[in-house]
């Protein structure tokens with residue numbers, strides 16, 4: 001029988017690109033594809049159109065149909081609205097990649113910087129229905145066949161990054177890994193706003209931009225933004241990933257999409273009686289790994305020797321020197337074993353980025369939230385619009401899985417803001433429009449259920465949003481212009 005594989009080398013490379021399972025391989029096959037098709041990936045304005053024209057491959061067509069549908073949305077004004085804008089995006093986490101995709105659909109030149117070389121986070125993210133819809137419409141299933149099949153509503157962080165990275169590259173986003181952003185460089189001479197990078201001689205250091213979107217994750221706060229701390233009662237989160245061998249027996253084990261103590265006292269009491277483990281809640285998702293996230297009570301962690309010494313200060317309490325790693329592994333393993341009724345008998349830890357057993361303990365006692373989502377800086381007459389998205393705007397509480405849902409909403413909000421910027425809306429008005437404070441209160445219930453109508457326009461997503469509720473004089477403090485003497 002004749003081989004079913006593609007005969008055209010670029011078709012074979014496209015297949016490898018679609019299937020690639022590491023950041024390095026995605027980039028490698030992408031570069032190869034561009035070479036074979038003789039398309040310059042820096043030619044962002046016509047990259048996608050040329051790719052479609054030159055890669056005449058039936059397997060790619062279904063993906064083009066999806067991306068074309070998205071790109072044809074009226075909000076993007078045929079990809080012309082931001083053709084004059086140059087955007088620097090910081091961070092190739094899911095939110096940085098998601099916002100980069102939107103900015104490229106608006107027609108902007110987008111350069112994305114990521115300090116890591118690998119995507120290694122096994123941890124699994126809960127997806128709200130709208131995010132599943134959104135990702136399907138971006139072709140997630142073409143890149144990752146298992147994406148949210150059946151009733152699944154989660155994905156590992158690394159798989160999500162891989163999907164979004166592939167989409168971003170196809171749409172002409174310039175992605176640089178292994179480069180660290182170290183701050184903004186103010187305009188001087190002929191130069192506009194630029195970034196200080198490590199390595200210093202990196203080609204992206206010459207990029208001049210008028211939009212900077214920070215999606216640097218948890219505690220990354222660019223200059224000029226204030227964060228407030230929300231201090232709750234002590235909450236200690238533990239995540240653990242075990243190897244999934246995908247055996248028939250493993251497939252049978254039921255996931256736990258979240259049991260909280262208040263809803264199932266009996267389960268937690270039995271867990272405590274039998275193992276000495278005392279939890280507030282636990283979630284178990286089956287993905288590339290068997291993933292568990294739980295909130296544990298301090299007393300039981302002390303009793304089981306996971307935490308060595310008691311401290312009132314959460315930072316001291318969870319400092320690496322005060323944690324017995326072996327005991328933590330046993331604690332997580334026993335909790336996983338009990339909560340799955342011993343049906344995963346061969347629990348073996350997956351490896352984390354450092355090649356160690358993938359278990360970690362995090363402090364959720366104090367969560368950060370930015371006081372504002374955007375600001376404008378002006379130096380030497382050159383304006384820079386800065387926006388925050390993802391965890392650096394609102395830190396999520398993982399056991400509730402709010403990270404991606406609110407992160408993507410913020411990515412769309414930021415793209416809408418850049419759209420206004422590109423449309424020449426006065427800067428104070430752009431800032432005033434972005435000042436609605438709905439994001440941190442959003443739930444699947446209070447956001448619109450018309451997922452197909454979701455776009456970067458906030459009115460399609462939030463139920464009660466009034467973009468004109470803030471007056472420009474109320475955002476004057478978000479406009480940072482140098483004083484001329």
Ligand code: FAD
Pocket residue numbers: 090091092093094095096113114115116121123124125126157179180181182215216217218220239293389390391392396397398399401402403404407
């Ligand atoms: P992130 O995913 O954190 O991405 C930020 C990116 O910016 C990173 O790739 C980082 O390397 C890069 N970066 C930061 N600073 C710089 C710089 N100066 N220069 C260049 N690049 C930079 N959520 C859950 O729901 N469940 C979990 O179990 C869970 N586990 C997590 C484990 C870890 C270790 C981390 C960091 C986060 C975890 N989260 C979890 C949170 C979840 O990953 C985020 O909500 C989600 O990824 C969206 O975040 P983001 O894109 O805003 O930021």
